[in-house]
Amino acid sequence: MAAQSENETLRREGYGPTSLVVGQRGARTRQKIVEETLRLFESQGFHATSVDSIAKAAGTSRSTLYQYFESKEQIFVELLEECGSALMRVVRRIGPLGPTRLGFDNLHWWLGEWAYVYDKYATMFVQWASVDTPGTSVQPLVTGFVRSYDERIARRLESSEIAGLDPLDAALAMTSVVHRFNYFRHMGLTPHRLSSEQLLDGLAVFVQLMLFPDTPLEVFDSIERPPRSKARAVRAAGKPGEEIPDRVAGLRPRAAATVRQLIDAGARLFADRGYHGTGVDDVVAEAGFARGTFYKYFDEKLDLLLQLTRECAIDMQESVARFARIDPAAPDGPRLLREWLTGYIPFHTRYLGVMRAWLEGSLQDPRLLGVVARSTRDMHLAALKVLAKVDRPHPLDADLAAVLQGALLERVPEAALQQDAARTPEAVVELIAAVMERSLFNTGPETA
Structure with a gap:
């Protein structure tokens, strides 16, 4: 047996949640640690919460905390397993699905229960979004749960005789969109004029059409038909990213090349490890420079994110303009949609870490918030x-x-590769295009 490191924490046997040796006092201490961790995750976020802050909030010492948990990640895992089990209980109770009133009612009930579970464990699901990156120790657990959940749903969809989509792909698309939509709802990013019931109704219609695009219109008779939104022209209010100074502008070619290498390294690492999981030392190591080189051009890591935000906004404006020209109903609509998605996938790959940092909501720099608000608005208007x-x-x-x-464009490209790393970009494009055409661009069942 290998010798134990002198730095390794000694953890008493049997201090888990079902331990018989902890005693009532120990159980109360353990529960207090879990409750305070959840509270700190909600107020500070996963990355900003330290073991010391948890111990202080729980009224105990760092060494005592380590008798119950090896790390804050282990506490997160326990909480994650609890909310994951709640989701699994819901999926086991789904009734038959299909292009019928009963099938739609069962789907609507399931999505409602899913929303209830999300709201009950909202803190954990919000943090789930921020730790679901390759650089975190709990990411394999998150990926494993999502894969198991998707496979269970896929079996149900297969028994429902879904056509035109692989059942596992349909499950992946559905769970990705629903989970991200619930995140948007929790963060206040859904239309405020719609009630919670109307949001659920709309989500249910979207998912029903994605799964069963030929569902008869009368199946939706119980859903209140919302007033049509008027299309609004996409107008650029100034140049994209103009709130943020360009760190490359005005530099000599050699200096500009150095800054470009730092920017590209940051983009890769933010995507791989997340913004909070990446340090300045990681960036300079990836770029092949000394630490001092970074601080010659950037004051702090946030400046690197701001530069990437600026570049993302510029590239996004070009992408938005191309998307707005698509007419899904035109003969060349399907081709143009797939061509646009083919260009979108590398854009999403490059700026994945940047957009994830935006969505976390923990960064409050006014320049960043202004660029994000404008870019999000422009994409929304183009979609309309x-x-x-x-x-x-x-x-x-x-x-x-x-x-x-x-939600579809933000989450599915990454989720598709997490499910199958060998999946080609063309396959990802086809999956997203199929979901959009079956749900968003659906003109109704064909009449004889």
Whole structure:
């Protein structure tokens, strides 16, 4: 047996949640640690919460905390398993699905229960979004749970005789969109004019059409038909990213090349490890420079994120303009959609870590917030413009449909590769295009 390191924490046997040796006092201490950790995750976020702050909030010492948990990650895992088990209990109770009133009612109930579980464990699900990156120790657990959840749903979809989509792909797309939509809802990023019931109704219509695009219109008779949103022109209010100074502008070619290497290294690491999981030392090591080189051009890591935010906003404006020209109902609509998605995938890959940092909501720099608000608004308006070109007879609000499109585009490219690392970019494009056409651009079942 290998010798134990003198730095390794000695943890008493049997201090888990079902231990018989802890005693009532120890059980109360353990529960207090878990409760205070959850509270700190909510107020500070996972990355900003330290073991010391947990121990202080729980009224205990660092060494005592380590008798119950090896790290804050282990506490997170315990909480994650609790909310994951709640989701699994819900999925086991799904009734038959299909293009019928009963099938839609069962789907609507399931999504409602999913929303209830999300709200009950909102703190954990919000943090789930920020730790689901390759650089975190709990990411394999998150990925494993999502894969197991998708496989369970896929078996149910296969028994429901879903057609036109691989059941596992359909499950992946559905769980990705629903989970991200619930995150948007919790963060206040959904249309405020719609009630919670209307948001759930719209989500249910979207998912029903994605799974069963030929669902008869009368199946949706119980859903209140929201008033149509008027298409609004996409107008750029100034140059994208103009709030943030360009760190490359005015530099000599050699200096500009150095800064470009630092920026590219930051983009890769933010995507791989997350913004909070990446340090300045990581960036300079990735770029092949000394630490002093970084501080010659950037004051802090936030400046690097701001530069990437500026570049992301510029590239996004070009992407938005191309997307707004698509007419899904035109003969060349499907081709143009896939061409646009083919260009979007590398954009998403490069700026994944940047956009994830935006969504976390923990960064409050006014320049960053201004760029994010403008970029998000422009993409939303472009989505409305494209949706207005399609005669959509289903009770799915256009503003809500645009938000669902955002959830689809933000989450599915990454989730598809997490499910199958060998999946080609072409396969990812086809999956996203199929979901958009079946749900967002659905003109209703064909009549004989």
